Amino acid sequence: MKTRSKSYQTAAKTMYAAMSILSKNGGSMAIRDLTVEIEKTVELSDWEREVLENTGNIRWQSIMYFSSVDYVKAGYLVKKKGHWTITPEGEKVLKLGAEKMHDEAEQQYRAWNASKEGKRDMPASVSEETSDSVKETIIELENLEEHANNGIRDYIRSKNPYEFQDMVAALLKAMGYYIQSVAPKGKDGGVDVVAYVDPLGAQTPRIKVQVKHRPEAVIGASDIRALLGILRSGDIALFVTSGTYSPDAKNTAASSREFIRLIDGDEFIEMWQNYYDKMSDDDKNMLPLKRISFLGNNE
Numbered sequence: 001m002k003t004r005s006k007s008y009q010t011a012a013k014t015m016y017a018a019m020s021i022l023s024k025n026g027g028s029m030a031i032r033d034l035t036v037e038i039e040k041t042v043e044l045s046d047w048e049r050e051v052l053e054n055t056g057n058i059r060w061q062s063i064m065y066f067s068s069v070d071y072v073k074a075g076y077l078v079k080k081k082g083h084w085t086i087t088p089e090g091e092k093v094l095k096l097g098a099e100k101m102h103d104e105a106e107q108q109y110r111a112w113n114a115s116k117e118g119k120r121d122m123p124a125s126v127s128e129e130t131s132d133s134v135k136e137t138i139i140e141l142e143n144l145e146e147h148a149n150n151g152i153r154d155y156i157r158s159k160n161p162y163e164f165q166d167m168v169a170a171l172l173k174a175m176g177y178y179i180q181s182v183a184p185k186g187k188d189g190g191v192d193v194v195a196y197v198d199p200l201g202a203q204t205p206r207i208k209v210q211v212k213h214r215p216e217a218v219i220g221a222s223d224i225r226a227l228l229g230i231l232r233s234g235d236i237a238l239f240v241t242s243g244t245y246s247p248d249a250k251n252t253a254a255s256s257r258e259f260i261r262l263i264d265g266d267e268f269i270e271m272w273q274n275y276y277d278k279m280s281d282d283d284k285n286m287l288p289l290k291r292i293s294f295l296g297n298n299e
Helices: 006-024 031-042 059-073 088-094 098-115 124-157 161-174 219-226 249-253 265-279
Strands: 029-030 076-079 083-086 178-182 193-196 205-211 235-243 259-265
Touching: 006 029, 006 031, 006 059, 006 083, 006 088, 006 098, 029 031, 031 083, 059 076, 059 098, 083 249, 088 098, 124 265, 161 178, 161 193, 161 205, 161 265, 205 219, 205 259, 219 249, 219 259, 249 259, 259 265
Parallel strands: 205 235, 235 259
Antiparallel strands: 029 083, 076 083, 178 193, 193 205
16 A cells, blocks of 8 residues: 655645535635634644744645645635635545545646646656646735735724625725615614615615624524515615625525525625725725735736
């Protein structure tokens, strides 16, 4: 039997745990939450938990992040702005078990790497070095992006519920909707923002928006049903949270006869970034951004 290195064993078991956890939790999770769950389910040695002197990162996490590039290039995993999402192909290969799945991901990555221009005729040692360099660049860019988004999340977390409600209204306005009302402090009857598609509100649909500023909370199905219950003819619903939604909440929204759109904290950030240039200066100041360009990688 082939002897596996400690790094291989760490990569195989942590990636298998990551993919399994994603599969059981709706398919997508923030990496910060995913690593917490992995630590709960995987037995990690002192060597794996050791903090690396050169980077300050925990060894098992560094090994897992490095290996995750294989899974992305194999089509088993999608990583975007600090979120990992298992693909249908990833669900299938998960059935192979930890080592076979990991071997398959590595093989797929090597095939991708070899197919790139100029790699076919390279000596194996040179190709492997180049492959590692590409992975390191990809991980570095992902880390920069995740760090930036964590800063934005912390800024939003510091806002009070009414400030976040105003940010949601500002986003809708930047998207081209007309804001009819934003609920004042106190009871709002379940609707925090009402928006129209035209300045007079003569055209349907009318958008009723529920806003929940709960960065650490998971919105359940009961909250979704409550919003759906107050819709009238010509209404559609929008639920915006600074936190996340449970799988039941997502299923409730997906199976509803009435149209309801769910936006979680991470999608809100992405939408704010996408529509930032269309905002007024006052609205931009609710969550000011600075765009920075640096050399990227198209791989």
